[in-house]
Amino acid sequence: MPHHGNISFTPGATGLSLEPSPVTNEISKDKNVHVKPTARKFDHRFSAEGLSLAPTPLKDTVKTLDFAKMIPLGNGRPASEMLPWEELTMRVAKRDTGLMSCVKGESSFDLAVALDYGCSGGSTKLVDFLTEHVESIHHPPYSDWQTCLSIGSTSAIERALRLFCNRGDWILVEEYTYSGLITAGKTLGINMLAIEMDDGGLNANDLDAKLSAWGPEKGKKPFVLYTVPSGQNPTGKTQSVQRKRLIYEVAEKHDLYIVEDDPYYFLQHGNFSKGTSNLTAKEYQTHLPATYLSLDLSGRVLRLDSASKILAPGLRLGWVTGCAQVIGKFIEQADMSTLAASGPSQVMVHKLLCETWGHGGFMNWLFDLSLQYRKRRDTMSAACAKYLPSVCHWTLPAVGMFLWIKVDHTQLSSRSSPLALEEKICEELEGKGLMVGRGSWFWVGSESMNELCFRLTFAAAPQERLEQAIRILAEQILLYT
Amino acid sequence: MPHHGNISFTPGATGLSLEPSPVTNEISKDKNVHVKPTARKFDHRFSAEGLSLAPTPLKDTVKTLDFAKMIPLGNGRPASEMLPWEELTMRVAKRDTGLMSCVKGESSFDLAVALDYGCSGGSTKLVDFLTEHVESIHHPPYSDWQTCLSIGSTSAIERALRLFCNRGDWILVEEYTYSGLITAGKTLGINMLAIEMDDGGLNANDLDAKLSAWGPEKGKKPFVLYTVPSGQNPTGKTQSVQRKRLIYEVAEKHDLYIVEDDPYYFLQHGNFSKGTSNLTAKEYQTHLPATYLSLDLSGRVLRLDSASKILAPGLRLGWVTGCAQVIGKFIEQADMSTLAASGPSQVMVHKLLCETWGHGGFMNWLFDLSLQYRKRRDTMSAACAKYLPSVCHWTLPAVGMFLWIKVDHTQLSSRSSPLALEEKICEELEGKGLMVGRGSWFWVGSESMNELCFRLTFAAAPQERLEQAIRILAEQILLYT
Numbered sequence: 001m002p003h004h005g006n007i008s009f010t011p012g013a014t015g016l017s018l019e020p021s022p023v024t025n026e027i028s029k030d031k032n033v034h035v036k037p038t039a040r041k042f043d044h045r046f047s048a049e050g051l052s053l054a055p056t057p058l059k060d061t062v063k064t065l066d067f068a069k070m071i072p073l074g075n076g077r078p079a080s081e082m083l084p085w086e087e088l089t090m091r092v093a094k095r096d097t098g099l100m101s102c103v104k105g106e107s108s109f110d111l112a113v114a115l116d117y118g119c120s121g122g123s124t125k126l127v128d129f130l131t132e133h134v135e136s137i138h139h140p141p142y143s144d145w146q147t148c149l150s151i152g153s154t155s156a157i158e159r160a161l162r163l164f165c166n167r168g169d170w171i172l173v174e175e176y177t178y179s180g181l182i183t184a185g186k187t188l189g190i191n192m193l194a195i196e197m198d199d200g201g202l203n204a205n206d207l208d209a210k211l212s213a214w215g216p217e218k219g220k221k222p223f224v225l226y227t228v229p230s231g232q233n234p235t236g237k238t239q240s241v242q243r244k245r246l247i248y249e250v251a252e253k254h255d256l257y258i259v260e261d262d263p264y265y266f267l268q269h270g271n272f273s274k275g276t277s278n279l280t281a282k283e284y285q286t287h288l289p290a291t292y293l294s295l296d297l298s299g300r301v302l303r304l305d306s307a308s309k310i311l312a313p314g315l316r317l318g319w320v321t322g323c324a325q326v327i328g329k330f331i332e333q334a335d336m337s338t339l340a341a342s343g344p345s346q347v348m349v350h351k352l353l354c355e356t357w358g359h360g361g362f363m364n365w366l367f368d369l370s371l372q373y374r375k376r377r378d379t380m381s382a383a384c385a386k387y388l389p390s391v392c393h394w395t396l397p398a399v400g401m402f403l404w405i406k407v408d409h410t411q412l413s414s415r416s417s418p419l420a421l422e423e424k425i426c427e428e429l430e431g432k433g434l435m436v437g438r439g440s441w442f443w444v445g446s447e448s449m450n451e452l453c454f455r456l457t458f459a460a461a462p463q464e465r466l467e468q469a470i471r472i473l474a475e476q477i478l479l480y481t
Numbered sequence: 482m483p484h485h486g487n488i489s490f491t492p493g494a495t496g497l498s499l500e501p502s503p504v505t506n507e508i509s510k511d512k513n514v515h516v517k518p519t520a521r522k523f524d525h526r527f528s529a530e531g532l533s534l535a536p537t538p539l540k541d542t543v544k545t546l547d548f549a550k551m552i553p554l555g556n557g558r559p560a561s562e563m564l565p566w567e568e569l570t571m572r573v574a575k576r577d578t579g580l581m582s583c584v585k586g587e588s589s590f591d592l593a594v595a596l597d598y599g600c601s602g603g604s605t606k607l608v609d610f611l612t613e614h615v616e617s618i619h620h621p622p623y624s625d626w627q628t629c630l631s632i633g634s635t636s637a638i639e640r641a642l643r644l645f646c647n648r649g650d651w652i653l654v655e656e657y658t659y660s661g662l663i664t665a666g667k668t669l670g671i672n673m674l675a676i677e678m679d680d681g682g683l684n685a686n687d688l689d690a691k692l693s694a695w696g697p698e699k700g701k702k703p704f705v706l707y708t709v710p711s712g713q714n715p716t717g718k719t720q721s722v723q724r725k726r727l728i729y730e731v732a733e734k735h736d737l738y739i740v741e742d743d744p745y746y747f748l749q750h751g752n753f754s755k756g757t758s759n760l761t762a763k764e765y766q767t768h769l770p771a772t773y774l775s776l777d778l779s780g781r782v783l784r785l786d787s788a789s790k791i792l793a794p795g796l797r798l799g800w801v802t803g804c805a806q807v808i809g810k811f812i813e814q815a816d817m818s819t820l821a822a823s824g825p826s827q828v829m830v831h832k833l834l835c836e837t838w839g840h841g842g843f844m845n846w847l848f849d850l851s852l853q854y855r856k857r858r859d860t861m862s863a864a865c866a867k868y869l870p871s872v873c874h875w876t877l878p879a880v881g882m883f884l885w886i887k888v889d890h891t892q893l894s895s896r897s898s899p900l901a902l903e904e905k906i907c908e909e910l911e912g913k914g915l916m917v918g919r920g921s922w923f924w925v926g927s928e929s930m931n932e933l934c935f936r937l938t939f940a941a942a943p944q945e946r947l948e949q950a951i952r953i954l955a956e957q958i959l960l961y962t
Contacts (some may be wrong), residue, residue, distance in 0.1 A: 048648060052668045071950040072941040074916035076714065076882055079941050082850065083793040084833060087572035092565045113792035150818050151632065158818040167529060175511065179537060183817040187533045217643055233557065309557075312564040312596035314824025336664040337639040337911075338632050342823030343795025352565065371561065401557055435555035441538055460553040460560050479892040 003028055028131035029145075036143040039299020039323030042164075045223055045257065045414075046329070050163040053332040080104055080112035087111065092356070100351040109350055114343035120334035121327075122149030122319075123346050123388045129354045130319045133423035136359065137285070138294040138303070138321070145299065149341045150318040151334075153263055153306040154180040158188075159333045160224070160259050160302055163326070165190050169318040170222040172210075174202050176442040176453075178233045178261065181226055193222055194445045199395065201239040202227055202245035211254040225414055229292065231264035231400015234442040234455035238399045241290045248295050256300065260292040263306035263318075264400030266366040269374035281360070281367040299323035307349065309401065309459075310366060315345040373401060375465065376458040389478050401459035402437075405473075409452040412480045418452040434472045509612035510626075513705060517624040520780020520804030523645075526704055526738065527810070531644040534813040561585055561593035568592065571829055581832040590831055595824035601815035602808075603630030603800070606829050610835045611800045617840065618766070619775040619784070619802070626780065627808040630822045631764040631799040632815075634744055634787040635661040635713070635797070640814045641670075641705065641740050641783055646671050651703040653691075655683050657923040657934075659714045659742065662707055674703055675926045680876065682720040683708055685727035692735040706737045710773065712745035712881015715923040715936035719880045722771045729776050737781065741773040744799075745786035745881030747847040750855035762841070780804035788830065790882065790940075791847060796826040857939040857947065866953035870959050882919075882940035886954075890933040893961045899933040906933075908930055915953045 042049075088102045088111055094366045104112040109125045120326070121127060134140070150156040157180065165171060167189030173181065174213070175194040177426070183191050196206040207225070214221050227247070229239040239247070249260055270287060293303040302322040307315050320330060353362050380403055381396055388394075391408045409418050422438050429436060439453030454473070458466055507514070518957060524532075569583045585593040590606045602608060612628045615621070631637040636851070638661065646652060648670030655663065656675040666673050668670050677687040688706070695702050720728070732739055737949050751768060774784040783803040801811060815821070861884055862877055869875075872892045875884055890899050897905070903919050910917060920934030935954070939947055954957040 025595060034521070048670060049668060052670060054667070056664045057919075069954075070914050070916045071946050072912070072916050073937040073939075073950055074918045075941060076938050077794055077941050078790060078882075079943065082853065082940070084846065085793065085829065086572045086574045087570075088829075089568075089572075089613055090566055091568035091570075093567045113795075115795040117789075119793045155819045155896050180817065183537045185815050186535070187530060187813075189533060190527060255687040308598075309559060312566065312824070313558055314594075314596040314821075316820060316823045332668075336635070336661065336668050338636045338819060340795075342797045342826045343793070344825040344829055345823045348566065348569075348825060366563065367902045372563065394527070401559075435551045435553050437555045437557075438538075456554040458554075458556050459558060459563070460558050462560065465552050469554055473550075 003216060022437060028128045029135050030139065033143045036141060037297060038144045039142050039325065042257070042325060043325075045164055047162065047166045047169075047362070049166075050329060053163075053329050053336075055332065056335055075117070076090045078450060080115065083112075083115045085111065085115060088114070088344065088347065090351060092352060100356055102347050102351060106422035110349065110359060111347070116343070118153075118340040118343060120339050121352065122341060123343075125175075125354060126346055126350045127319075129350075129359075132291075133359060134303075134305075134319075134321050137288060138291050140293050140321070141295070141297050142299050142323070144324040145293075145321060146324045147319050148327050148331055149346070150304070150314045150320050151260055151338050151341050152308060152313075153298070153304045153318045154184075155316075155338070156227070156302075156304045156318060156320050156330075157181055157185045157259065157261065159239070159330055161185065161188055161190060163329055163333070164224050164257060166225040169220055170218070170264055172207065172222045172225040172256070173444055174227060174232065174235075175445045176232075176235050176439065177226065177444055178228060179441045181261075182442070182444060191219075192444045197232075197235065197237060199237065200243045201229065201235075202243070202247060204243065205251055208250045208253070211250070211256075223255070223257055224259060225251060225468040226259045226261065227292075228261045228264075230262055230289075231267060231397055232400060233264075233400075234277055234402055234437060234439070234453075235404040236397035236400055236402040236455075237404075238377050240398070244290065244292055244295060251300060252298065258292050258301045259295075260301050260303045262291060262303060263309045265291065265305070266310050266370065267400050268370050268398070269377050270370075270398055279367075281363040284367040284370065285363050293321055299326075302326060311349065311352075315342070315347050315349065317341050317349060373459070376463055377403070379466045380456065380458040380470060383467040386467075387471050387474035389474060389481055391481055392474075392477065394437045401457050403456045403458065405451040405454045406458060407477060409455070412452075414480055418449055421452055421480070422454075425480070429473065429476055432472050432476070434469055436473065497532050509609045510616050511620065514624045516819070517622060518778060519625045520623050520806065523806060525740070526645055528619070528643065528645055528647045528650075528725060530647075530754050531810060534644075534702070534810050534817075536813065537816055538618045561596065562947070564593075564596045566592065566596060569595070569825065569828065571832060573833060581837055583828050583832060590828065592828070595828035597824070599821040599824060599827070601820050602812040603822060604824075604831065604895055606835060607827055607831045608800075610831075610840075614840060614843070615774075615784075615786075615800075618769060620771050621774050621802070622776070622778050622852045623780050625805040626774075626802060628800050628802045629808050630827070631785070631801050631811075631813055632819050632822050633789060633794075633797045634742055634785040634799045635665075635918050636797075636819070637738065637783075637785045637799060637801050637811075638662055638707070638742065639665045640811055642666065642669055642671060644810055644814070645705050645738060650701055651699070653688065653703045653706040653737070654925055655708060655713065655716075656926045657713075657715050658707065658925055659709060659922065660922045662742075663923070672700075673925045676838045678713075678716065678718060680718065681722070681724050681892050682710065682713055682716075682718040683728060685724065685731055687726060692731070692737075697920075699727060702735070703917045704738055705740060706732060707740045707742065708773075709742045709745075711743055711770075711884060712748060712878055714745075714881075715883055715918060715920070715934075717876075717878035717883040717936075718880055718885075719878070720832050723771055725771065725776060729773060732781060733779065739773050739777075741784045743772060744774065744790045746786070747791050747851065749851050749879070750858050751851075751879055760848075762844040765848040765851065766844050780807075783807060791849055791850060792830060792833075794828065796823070798822050798826050798830060806907055854940070857944055858884070860944060861937065861939040861947045861951060864948040867948075868952050868955035870955060870962055873955075873958060882936045882938045884939065886935045886937060888933040888935070888958060893933075895961055899930055900962070902933050903935075906961070910954065913953050913957070915950055917954065 090100045170191045196203045292301045306318040437455030443449040578753045677684045773782045787799040918936030924930040
């Protein structure tokens with residue numbers, strides 16, 4: 001029998017990712033993680049599809065192998081020399097420490113890895129960083145939580161719905177909610193039970209009342225609560241920590257699963273920056289409010305973070321945090337559909353966050369961004385105060401990118417319905433070069449919408465056009481008074 | 482009323498994509514497209530979920546607006562100056578015409594667009610290029626076909642299944658098939674009816690016989706046929722054009738919808754390169770065989786192309802082509818889940834294919850790649866001929882990256898079942914540093930697998946290790962003879 005010698009490769013030579021291992025993240029968590037309680041189990045709560053999810057034999061086999069030492073005739077992945085790109089270089093405007101370059105063979109998360117098939121839950125290095133980030137911001141109070149990447153939060157929402165809901169099931173949502181959720185819910189045949197909102201966001205009492213009054217004649221009792229707690233889309237409202245505690249109590253009482261969709265969380269215009277021109281990123285971080293994840297002793301929260309509002313939407317990247325059982329299912333969903341997030345997107349975030357900024361630099365960026373959003377918010381709200389007629393009502397958002405304007409349509413000269421008025425006014429505004437969000441896009445109340453509302457974002461338009469935009473809006477509404 | 486002046490922006494200034502228009506691609510098609518027949522309609526074939534898909538009001542509104550002229554208070558997308566990256570530069574090893582740089586404001590598909598939310602069907606420029614590519618390679622014989630991007634073919638398969646199948650439905654597949662399809666099918670509760678294969682791939686007679694014998698007692702008659710026609714995964718078999726015609730006839734007879742998953746199509750080792758050292762990319766293109774899409778008069782084919790095997794799997798990018806009705810649904814599926822493919826991935830492909838290589842350069846690349854795969858295939862098959870014992874049978878693949886080895890287990894000394902043998906041999910091989918694909922990963926036959934098969938890929942390992950790998954495999958099998 002001929003001797004075949006030792007076999008060993010470097011990643012560049014094989015074109016193989018060195019990352020077939022499952023996502024565990026234990027080293028990125030707090031040292032005391034093991035004295036915390038474990039999450040409850042949700043086996044009885046999964047949908048038919050959720051129950052059918054299972055590890056794939058191929059991927060399961062791959063996980064146990066040390067790839068660096070193998071001759072890979074198993075997986076149909078091209079060797080890295082078969083891929084055209086040799087280098088990817090990124091330049092950043094702010095806080096740049098020079099060009100960030102990514103080539104093949106330079107590190108364990110190199111260009112060969114970025115261009116190859118990767119772990120469906122995300123590249124280990126990036127997931128480790130994000131796990132540390134989640135630990136330092138949210139300190140989840142139970143032990144077996146995990147973080148993995150998503151292909152953006154809209155995809156994460158869809159997955160959560162598929163995991164827990166069969167067609168005909170009910171979920172709980174704010175009466176105005178994210179249009180992407182509405183589309184997914186309608187497509188998946190899921191009914192939405194609208195919960196009232198007050199100035200503090202989702203109303204805990206109405207949530208409790210509707211669940212307590214639920215009878216079996218209405219179908220299976222709702223299990224999933226979808227909420228946008230900070231700078232809510234579309235109303236801009238932010239739940240206080242006290243409100244979150246009340247809602248979490250209702251969730252414990254009625255055994256709810258909370259999908260905490262929180263893409264605006266870091267865009268805090270907050271009190272902390274009032275009159276403190278020397279505020280530091282460290283203080284900014286200290287003042288970040290508690291999230292559902294940080295209150296979650298039972299593991300009943302799936303927190304969705306997104307790169308879209310704080311890095312770039314085109315990356316199609318986010319991260320989700322929840323109990324290991326749900327995150328495991330989440331990765332199995334990716335295994336059978338999208339696989340990993342884009343490698344170039346991952347490596348861009350990795351180079352910037354992990355290799356260049358670090359946690360402190362990332363906080364600096366988020367703090368800077370918050371100050372910019374605060375400036376834009378202040379410009380828009382000053383214009384609102386200056387131009388909008390008295391039939392318009394709004395409150396100053398404390399977080400995020402949306403200002404929500406309610407027009408008292410009973411005071412208008414037109415007798416048309418709010419929906420017809422909205423259509424007419426928006427068409428006229430578009431004719432004048434102004435695009436605003438329509439309240440009806442977000443309405444899920446059981447009755448037809450009896451309010452005239454507009455969602456204005458101060459994120460997209462040039463700062464110097466914000467006043468002009470509000471003036472156009474004001475003039476248009478004035479025509480109806 | 483104060484005058485508010487003209488409003489106009491450049492994309493860099495607003496951070497807004499200039500691409501809210503729907504994908505139509507008409508200009509990228511053959512001039513005679515309008516004299517071709519239109520596709521049939523599939524309304525009666527959609528699943529409950531497929532029927533529920535609908536355009537979203539928000540996205541519908543956006544489509545009709547000229548964004549460059551608007552003040553955008555409508556969509557929650559950050560202005561481009563809120564995004565950290567300023568430049569992305571790509572270097573390519575082969576056929577490089579210099580560095581490809583992407584900055585904000587440079588062209589209609591610039592960095593601001595790549596980092597922003599984009600059309601769910603893909604960036605217009607890239608989709609136009611791919612539509613031209615599809616027209617020039619496949620000449621679809623009906624008029625209302627469309628091409629759009631996918632997040633890779635595994636995601637496209639999942640979408641096709643969700644679009645046409647409810648839980649409990651049956652689909653038709655080759656008896657050994659892509660493991661990603663098996664996982665998706667199992668999760669979605671879809672039954673797989675295995676069709677026999679012969680040396681020419683999927684057997685048209687068996688397909689016809691099984692459909693003709695289908696009785697209502699078995700459930701709804703299968704509608705979707707999933708097939709990998711070129712260099713099939715895992716068997717490496719390739720259907721001839723004649724075979725495709727026969728199968729298409731069966732599809733017409735029984736009203737089937739064909740999902741043509743063809744990621745290896747361009748990796749032709751083919752006869753055309755036998756002895757012709759001066760073959761050109763032009764001749765390579767001329768010799769590309771007809772596909773299902775090119776035979777599809779009825780619009781009953783969804784062709785899946787993938788960047789994974791010909792550019793890079795980490796891009797998570799592919800393109801799908803089918804009738805406008807199905808592509809419309811496909812984009813609506815993206816609207817409620819993944820949204821667009823990664824902007825950085827899209828811009829990398831755009832810069833390379835559309836702005837640098839062009840169609841001719843892309844063909845050169847594919848031709849070069851084919852020659853490399855041919856060389857690797859020849860190395861592996863020569864080693865097979867040299868080392869493998871006579872209990873092993875294989876045929877030379879004409880396309881793709883897989884060599885399929887069938888071991889006549891009745892001739893082995895062990896009386897274990899093929900599955901037990903496979904497990905034992907593969908574990909031993911892994912212990913010796915060799916990873917091979919297991920036949921059982923791909924088996925969907927109705928009875929338990931009674932063959933011992935291995936899928937070997939010559940894509941991933943370094944060319945110089947292929948012989949060594951086959952020697953290790955041969956030695957291991959020899960221990961059982």
